[in-house]
Amino acid sequence: MTALWIALGIVVLIVLWLIMIYNGLVAGRTQAQAAWSQIDVQLKRRHDLIPNLVQVVKDAMGYEQETLTKVIQARNSAVAASAAGPAQAAPAEAALSQATRGLFALVESYPQLKANDNVKQLQEELTTTENKIAFARQFYNDSVASYNVRRQSFPAVMAAQSLGFGPMELFNMPETEREVPKVALR
């Protein structure tokens, strides 16, 4: 009889342990998903801001420069790629960052653009959006990394895949992207 109770106790403990592991996986996945939606918000905001800045720059210069066309093209392909998930969106977003850097350099080299209040304001908004993307990406990648470690640890690794806890993708963009705001504001 005692042995039965002990066995029952062990079973209950194991079940509680499994529930904790399951809840940990759910919490990790939820945090990573929330972090991804933050990146998504900022990427969309960048897609919305860029046409405004391009328009203001075009008006101030009086003609459409090659840089501006490139930025708009990069922006449009990033918008097209954004629905497909982190892995597909990353290269397009990285190319957009590159093009944006060109736009900032253009503003830097024309004093009448640098002095324009509209340009200044849009440049600050775009700078902060670039930063928010970088910081949200940092937070997302940290969350994904700790979730992936958790789902590959024993004993979660035996059941994670079949319970629907698949691996999540990191969102990697070229590191040079962090330099953008520094170039822009000096």
Added chain:
Amino acid sequence: MPATDFVAAQKVNRRNTLILLAALTALAALFGYLIGWVMQIEAGGPVGPVSSFGVAAAGALAIASIAWSGLSLAFGNRLVNAMSEAREIGKEEAPQLFNVVEEMSIAAGVPMPKVRIMETDALNAFATGTSTSNASIAVTRGLLNQLNRDELQGVVAHEMAHIANLDTRYMTVVVVTVGLVVLIADMTLRSMAWGRFGGRFGGSRSSDRRSGGNAILIIVLLVVAVVAPIAARAVQMAVSRQREYLADATSVQFTRNPNGLIAALTKLTAAAAPFPGVSRATQHLFIVNPIQTFTANSSALMATHPDLADRIARLRNLGG
């Protein structure tokens, strides 16, 4: 993982807040007991070490202290913001500051705090809040005018670290409770001065036994009035230095750019000056101490902030 650091720091701060409040409640009870004991001697003495007046007064002050602790957790952040004359602003008033705060709240994974401005040319900043959801970050007008974007980001990240680590809860409670100890001590000393004054005019009113009671009362109150604030402040300061190192390190973890904070700290320390809204009770909240000047011996026992050179050296070790 960064998340674990926050969890550990938050746990320590929750525990320290409880210990502080319990210690202050014990101090209040002891203080009450001494008053009650002396009052009983005055009223009819002699009494032994166990005094019924003392127990009653100790209980009353302990309850008052617990009530005050609850109030300080509920309203402490509002009180601190009112004391330091920090006005809440919207995005249109300082878009860049607002953007930088938003960036750091994303990096820290905490809700967007309120943004406040103190109208002074001095360079300083502080954070308050008893949880991550009612926090606010305040900077001075001078800081906003004289720092570039990277430096501002370093300072805001430092303040965001205080919020994410829940330092703000502990520090806010310290302001309100240590402030109360100082207030009581001041009042005690002042009432003693008035009492002597009144006695001189009242002349023959006091009997021999009464003046004996008065002597004990004066000694007890003098000891409490002098020792209590010093003890309270030593605790406040010793703990606050470790927090500054941790917040500096966490700041770099958020921005991945130690140079912004290094440049900002250099500018801030060169311009550190007292301004309206800073008092002995709130000095430990600020990113650089507005009252003390930084000298080689400022990492002594009573300093609220570590020596600047020490802070910068530690930041450079992080890869700056």
